[in-house]
Amino acid sequence: MKVAIVHEWLDSFAGSERVVEQLLAEWPEADLHVLVDFMPEAERGWLGGRTVRTSFLQRLPFARKHFRKYLGLMPIAVEQFDLSGYDLVLSSSHAVAKGVITGPGQLHVSYVHSPMRYAWDLQHQYLRESGMERGLKGLYARRLLHRLRQWDRSSAASPDLVVANSTFIAERIAKAWRRDSIVVHPPVDVERFALQETKGDHYLTASRMVPYKRIEVITAAFARMPGRRLVIVGDGTNEARVREAAAGAPNIEFRGRVATAELVSLTQSARACVFAAEEDFGIATVEALACGTPVIAYGRGGARDIVTDDTGLFFDAQTPEAIIAAVDRFETLSISPAACRAQAERFSRAAFRAAMRRVVEDARP
Template sequence: MKVAIIHEWLESYAGSERVVEQLLEIWPDADLFAVCDVLPDTERGFLRGRPVRTSFIQRLPFARRHFRKYLGLMPIAVEQFDLAGYDLVVSSNHAVAKGVITGPGQLHVSYVHSPMRYAWDLQHQYLRQAGLERGPMSLYTRWLLHRMRHWDRSSAAGVDSIVANSRYIAERVEKVWRRPAAVIHPPVDVEGFPLGEAREGHYLIAARMVPYKRVELVVEAFRAMPQRRLVVCGDGPGAALVRQAAAGVPNITLRGRVPQDELVRLTRTARAFVYAAEEDFGIGMVEAQACGTPLIAYGRGGSRDIVRPETGILFPEQSTAAIAAAVERFEALSPAIDPAACRANALRFSAATFRERFRRHVEGLLAECAAA
């Protein structure tokens, strides 16, 4: 069986690339396609020397640094991949990968990290953050996103089976594409986050500091709880806002971006991991659970698939009052939360579990095709 794996773009070894890594474990002889490949040499190990077949965007001016500016050309680019002769096509999609063209006798399964959020429900937020609320560029961007929405929905019709990475994403797929989706959670390196035993009493938040992560909300909540110690790890465009919220507060420690071994140590020794973002899934929350660390998380998005009553607490809204109330509720319930239960919960999201579930899903589809 000839297999093709289609990925959007290869820029860094992050969450969606970890999915590609496991797909290549399932089908080690598969051919890999991407709109463009700008992975640094230091992060290419998961490809194991495998060549990447790229689109014409790879050769356009300044594409290595500014390939996202060619978003309007990406639907055309992905449609140019010649996939004739492949029995199975698996796309890893958060923008355009699912738009590859397949024909009769080919099975196309798309693993969806998210529909294009900046083209759908987050368009207005994207325009505000990009400074594109007015002017000629705003008009062009709105037109482009309008075109992308039409293409995004029409290209979804060419996929034989859609697999979402959480129930939340399955709901979004149903909303924007009017298609059902199976749910298979993404692979998490639970072995890299071993169970911790000695707790040092601090609460922890570790996240890239971008607006939707709402790190500043967590910091503001702990300003009002001087008896609770918070450690903040991460960096990004919103770091100044976080520093401003934490200024002069002795119970809050900003660590910035820390090495991986230090992040693991801080997670293993934390009293709880606090998370205020509405995530598509939330790999960081699973990593905390793997360490036996309870969760205090916003109750929308992927957290609903991760947090169980015996492993953490969900709070109902993104506000300092809701976070502070959840921390106090956790303090009352914490003796009943067993680190071993948190660890067992995290194992549901291991790489081996992902491979087994995804392989079974595809084999079932192939059997149905053969019987038809």
């Protein structure tokens, strides 16, 4: 069986690239196709030295730094891949990869991280945060996103089978594309985040400081709980606002960006990890549980698939008051680190590969 894997772009090794890594581990004979490949040399080890096939976007002016600005050309670019010689096509899609063209006798399974967020329910947030709510740029952006929505829905008919990375994304797929999907959770390197039974006295939040992560809300909550220590790991464009929310509280410590070993150690020793974002899935949530550390999370999005009553709890609003109430409630609970670890192991890389293999075998005639 000849296999092709299609992904949008390679410029860093993040969550969607971890999915591609495990697809390549399960189908090592596969050819990899991407729109552009600007992955730094130091981060290419997971590709195993294989040749990566790219689209015409790779050769356009300023593509290395600004390839995302060619968004309007991406549907055309992905349709130019000639995949006619492959028996199985696996697309890893958060934008356009699921739109590749296949024919009769070919099986196309699309693993969907999300329909185009900025074209559907997050359009207004995207325009607001990019400063394109008004004016000619705003008019152009709205027109482009309108066209992308039309293409996104029509091309959603291309895959024979759609796989969603969480129940939340399956609901988004049903809403945007009117398609059913199978849920297979993404792979998490739970082996790197080892179980530790002994906990310290700090709460932890670790993430990029960007608006949707709502780190400033967590910070404001702990600024009003002087008896509870919060450690914040990460940096980003929203850092000034996060520091302002801390208001110089002595119980809040900023660590900035840390090495992986330090992040693991902080997660292992945390009393609980706190997350306030509405995530498509939430890999960091699984990593916390793998360390035996309970999770306090906003009760929408992918976290609903991860956190159970015996591994943490939810709060129902992205407000300091809701987080304070959740932390107070958490302090009354007794959560087993072993139960947290057992839940995390459901999302291992081996579990992902086995589930995707079953999906493909069940879909083959």
